[in-house]
Each structure stands twice: as C-alpha cells, then as structure tokens.
Amino acid sequence: MPDRSQSAAVNRRHFLAAVGGAAAGGATTLPGTGDAAAAPAAEAAKSSDPRVPHTVTLTINGQDHQLSLDARASLLDTLRDRLGLTGTKKGCDHGQCGACTVLVDGRRELSCLRLAVMAQGRQVTTIEGLAPDPHTLHPMQQAFIDHDAFQCGYCTPGQILSAVACVKEGHAGDDDQIREYMSGNICRCAAYPNIVAAIRQAKTEMGA
Amino acid sequence: MQPFLFDRAGSVAEALRAVSDATVIAGGTNLVDYMRLGVVSPKRVVDINGLNRETAALGRITLDHQGLRLGALVRMAEAEDHPGIRAHYPVLADSLALAASRQIRTMASLGGNLLQRTRCEYFREASWPCNKRRPGSGCAALDGLNRQHAVLGTSDACIATYPGDMAQALLVLDAQVELTGPGGVRLMPVAKVHRQPGATPYLETTLAPDELITALVVPASPWSWRSRYVKVRDRRSFAFALASAAVALDLEGDRVKQARIALGGVATVPWRAEAAEVALVGKPLDQTTARAAAVAAFAGARTRAHNAFKVPLGQEVLVQALLQAGALQPPPPTTRNGVTHA
Numbered sequence: 001m002p003d004r005s006q007s008a009a010v011n012r013r014h015f016l017a018a019v020g021g022a023a024a025g026g027a028t029t030l031p032g033t034g035d036a037a038a039a040p041a042a043e044a045a046k047s048s049d050p051r052v053p054h055t056v057t058l059t060i061n062g063q064d065h066q067l068s069l070d071a072r073a074s075l076l077d078t079l080r081d082r083l084g085l086t087g088t089k090k091g092c093d094h095g096q097c098g099a100c101t102v103l104v105d106g107r108r109e110l111s112c113l114r115l116a117v118m119a120q121g122r123q124v125t126t127i128e129g130l131a132p133d134p135h136t137l138h139p140m141q142q143a144f145i146d147h148d149a150f151q152c153g154y155c156t157p158g159q160i161l162s163a164v165a166c167v168k169e170g171h172a173g174d175d176d177q178i179r180e181y182m183s184g185n186i187c188r189c190a191a192y193p194n195i196v197a198a199i200r201q202a203k204t205e206m207g208a
Numbered sequence: 209m210q211p212f213l214f215d216r217a218g219s220v221a222e223a224l225r226a227v228s229d230a231t232v233i234a235g236g237t238n239l240v241d242y243m244r245l246g247v248v249s250p251k252r253v254v255d256i257n258g259l260n261r262e263t264a265a266l267g268r269i270t271l272d273h274q275g276l277r278l279g280a281l282v283r284m285a286e287a288e289d290h291p292g293i294r295a296h297y298p299v300l301a302d303s304l305a306l307a308a309s310r311q312i313r314t315m316a317s318l319g320g321n322l323l324q325r326t327r328c329e330y331f332r333e334a335s336w337p338c339n340k341r342r343p344g345s346g347c348a349a350l351d352g353l354n355r356q357h358a359v360l361g362t363s364d365a366c367i368a369t370y371p372g373d374m375a376q377a378l379l380v381l382d383a384q385v386e387l388t389g390p391g392g393v394r395l396m397p398v399a400k401v402h403r404q405p406g407a408t409p410y411l412e413t414t415l416a417p418d419e420l421i422t423a424l425v426v427p428a429s430p431w432s433w434r435s436r437y438v439k440v441r442d443r444r445s446f447a448f449a450l451a452s453a454a455v456a457l458d459l460e461g462d463r464v465k466q467a468r469i470a471l472g473g474v475a476t477v478p479w480r481a482e483a484a485e486v487a488l489v490g491k492p493l494d495q496t497t498a499r500a501a502a503v504a505a506f507a508g509a510r511t512r513a514h515n516a517f518k519v520p521l522g523q524e525v526l527v528q529a530l531l532q533a534g535a536l537q538p539p540p541p542t543t544r545n546g547v548t549h550a
Contacts, residue, residue, distance in 0.1 A: 050213050051211065054214060071213070071214035072209045095311075107314045108314055110312065113236055114240075115233075162311065166310070171310070184309025184312065
C-alpha cells in the first residue's frame with residue numbers, strides 16, 4: 001500500500017512537470033514574451049517599448065536557465081510556468097501567506113513579490129533542489145514526514161524552505177521563537193504544533 | 209499588471225538621473241503588491257539593488273561612538289539581527305523584529321521601509337473612491353469600515369494609518385535621513401519626512417522628486433539603550449499595529465530628565481507625542497505619571513464609528529512601553545561586535 005501511493009505521487013509529479021514543460025514551450029509564441037535570440041540586440045538599444053522582453057539568466061537549484069522574460073513576470077510564475085518547477089506554490093500572490101517561499105542566496109524570500117528579472121545573478125533554491133540527492137531527503141523534509149506536519153500539503157514547500165532558513169538564521173532557539181519566526185507561513189489546516197515539533201527535530205539534525 | 213520599462217541603475221548618479229521620472233525599486237515588497245493590484249502603474253521601474261557594488265556604504269551598517277549609520281539598501285532583517293543595534297538601540301531592533309514577516313524583512317530595504325505607503329484597505333482596492341489613489345474621488349473610509357484607521361493627524365480627505373514600525377523608533381532616537389540629490393547630500397530629521405494628509409493625502413513625504421534616501425543616521429546618546437517598542441495587533445505576529453509606542457527615556461534616579469515618545473497604528477504619520485513628553489519631564493516614572501502622559505498623548509484624538517477603541521488601547525500600550533523602558537538595565541560596555549560604548 002505505501003508503495004502504491006509512492007508511485008502514484010511520482011506519476012503525478014512527472015505528469016505536472018511534463019505539462020509545465022509544454023506550457024513553457026507554448027509561452028514563447030505569446031505576444032510579449034518574444035524570442036530569446038532576438039532579445040539581446042533589442043535590449044542593448046535600451047528599448048522604450050515594454051513589449052521587448054528581457055534576457056535573463058536565472059540560477060535555480062544550481063542550474064542556469066536563460067529565459068526571455070516580460071518585466072512583469074514574478075519569480076514564482078517563472079518557476080512554475082516557464083521552468084515547470086511546480087513545487088513552489090501560489091497561495092495569495094500578495095506576500096501574505098508564505099506558500100511561495102524560496103531561498104535566494106540562502107535567505108528566505110517571497111517569490112511572488114520578486115520580479116524574476118531581479119533574480120538574475122542570485123542563487124535560487126526551491127523545494128525541488130533542497131534534498132542532497134534524489135534518494136535522500138533533507139532533514140527538514142524528513143522531519144515534516146516524521147511529525148505529520150501537514151494535512152493538505154499546499155503550504156508545505158514554503159514551510160520547509162522557511163524552516164530551513166529559520167534554523168540557519170539561529171531563530172529556532174525555542175518553541176516561542178520558532179512560532180514568531182515562522183509567522184510568515186500560514187497553514188490553512190493549522191498543523192502548527194506539528195510544524196514546530198518538526199523544526200525542533202530537524203534543528204538537531206542540521207547541527208544548529 | 210500594467211506593462212512597464214525595466215532598467216537597472218549601476219551607480220548613484222545613474223539612479224538620480226532616473227529617479228524623477230521613474231519609480232525606484234529595492235525590496236519591492238510594497239511596490240510589486242500595488243502594481244499587481246493596479247493601485248500604482250509606473251511606466252518605468254529602476255532597480256537600485258546594484259548600487260552597493262559602486263557605493264558599498266549603501267549596503268553597510270556602521271556603529272561607533274558617534275552613532276549608527278544604516279545604508280539605505282541594508283535589509284530590515286540584517287539590522288534586526290545586528291548585536292550592536294540590539295544592545296544600544298533596542299527600540300530600533302524591536303521595531304524591526306515586530307514588523308511584517310521574516311521573509312518580507314529579508315527582502316525589504318530600510319530606505320523603502322521608511323517610504324512605505326500610508327494606506328488602508330480602500331486604498332488597496334482600486335474600485336473604491338480614495339483621495340490618495342485618485343485625488344478628488346472622495347474617501348470611502350470616513351463612513352465605511354474604519355476600525356483600522358487613524359485617530360490622530362486625520363483630515364476630511366483621508367484617515368489612513370501610517371502602518372510602519374521602524375519610523376517611530378527612528379523618531380525617538382532623533383534620527384536623520386541622508387538624502388542624495390543632484391545638488392549633493394543633505395540630512396533631514398526623520399520627523400520631517402512624512403506629511404499629514406490635509407487636503408493632499410496623495411503627497412506623503414517632503415522628499416523632492418529627484419532625491420534618493422542613501423542612509424539613515426542615528427546619533428549616539430547616553431540613554432538610547434533605555435528605549436522600547438511595544439506593539440499590539442489583532443494576532444500575535446505578522447500584522448499591522450492596532451496601536452504601538454516607541455519610547456526612549458533619560459532618567460536620573462527614578463526621575464525623567466528627557467523623554468521621547470512616538471506612536472504607531474493610531475496616526476496618519478509616525479506620530480511624535482510631544483505633549484506626553486512634556487507631561488513626564490521632572491516627574492518620577494510610575495503608573496500615575498505614565499498614565500497622565502498617555503492621556504495627554506491622545507488629547508487631540510478624533511475617532512470614527514469603529515476606531516474609538518484605539519484611544520484607550522493606545523494609552524495602555526504607551527503606559528506599558530514607558531514602564532518597560534524604565535525597568536531596562538544598561539548593556540555591558542563591550543558588545544559582541546567589538547564596539548565599545550561608554
């Protein structure tokens with residue numbers, strides 16, 4: 001039974017990744033997103049036309065991606081819709097829920113409030129890049145499973161990345177401090193006591 | 209979101225050339241939200257985050273015997289975590305730690321935090337009349353839902369609350385902003401930065417359109433360690449203040465020599481409560497004098513249908529802040545970052 005649910009999850013993820021990839025391919029034909037090859041010349045001329053896209057290299061989970069982006073695109077939408085990295089979730093899209101939390105140069109940020117063009121030159125880590133290898137979970141991921149620190153799971157990628165940063169910042173000293181420094185991540189299912197317990201466990205394993 | 213031109217400024221000079229006809233972006237936590245809501249629609253946005261590569265001081269915190277200098281591009285979280293600021297300017301460290309969420313504080317610059325919009329929910333929702341968003345369209349809050357709104361410094365055109373926390377701390381520390389413009393650099397007291405709404409609520413600051421905040425400058429004072437920020441919210445964390453108070457006290461024995469008091473969550477601007485300061489000077493600090501000062505602080509309050517509770521709440525918050533500041537102990541002479549203070 002556990003094996004079956006495991007394989008179902010993997011299939012769903014592969015399905016979504018494939019769909020995301022297809023969307024990314026299709027997006028280049030939309031007006032405004034343009035053609036990556038044409039963009040540098042247009043950009044060099046300092047275009048006064050906002051339809052001219054920006055050529056940006058984003059470093060996501062250690063891998064460089066050259067993209068042609070509308071200035072309006074958020075890092076969140078770019079991760080999900082252009083790169084197929086759907087682990088980062090869109091909750092409120094206004095910086096109020098924390099579901100879209102990613103690490104930028106190791107610090108936690110809200111990808112919905114960051115323009116993707118402003119992520120150039122930064123190291124972005126999403127939930128897909130947190131584990132050290134495909135067969136090992138990060139201690140925080142394992143702790144969330146061990147403590148059943150979620151129900152629906154929608155806020156979980158943001159919770160986990162925020163929690164990793166919380167520990168690294170040195171703000172996981174006690175339960176009160178964990179609660180205060182995790183207040184930017186809302187859990188609609190109210191798994192808060194379990195989340196606090198998971199962070200406490202992972203903190204020890206992360207050597208903090 | 210309306211389309212816009214995006215550019216990066218590589219130097220302060222380049223940023224200054226752009227600033228009068230473009231919107232500057234640093235952390236973007238306020239601006240991107242409003243652009244997405246259609247509340248603001250700049251034609252051109254200039255990213256100034258690269259400026260500290262040319263001018264390192266923009267991203268630097270320096271603390272010495274003369275005081276504290278915070279580059280405008282320092283992030284709220286960096287200042288919040290600084291051990292010297294925590295030891296010598298606790299009101300500032302607390303005002304930062306109690307603001308927004310850690311993710312937002314990681315992104316938001318100090319210059320941008322000071323300039324965050326004075327706002328209410330009717331401002332954020334573009335379908336309502338709002339004299340701040342659409343001058344002359346009216347104010348939906350006056351006779352609308354106004355529980356969050358200001359009771360001090362209001363006008364018939366706008367009753368939105370200044371929502372920030374850090375500005376109140378800067379007020380009680382007598383801080384100044386360093387402004388860089390085409391004519392050079394000037395210092396201006398933080399107390400002069402914000403404008404009350406009057407008939408022009410869309411004008412929120414006194415900054416010239418071609419000026420950029422490049423630093424916050426906090427003078428050292430022998431009693432800045434005796435400072436405190438107390439904030440009360442609808443929930444315990446990650447919410448705007450219903451009422452807050454920043455205080456800094458110079459005590460001689462138990463007597464107040466000087467007091468600085470600023471209120472948040474209750475006013476249209478970071479609100480210096482001078483009448484309350486005067487009420488305390490020369491008196492011993494206790495429940496009775498603190499309460500008298502709190503009453504003086506709200507003497508001019510004008511309440512609306514849903515926000516009258518802010519007067520007693522704001523008074524209580526101020527009493528707590530004063531008594532807590534009075535009970536503080538001085539920091540050890542040497543702090544972990546190696547800066548020695550007398």
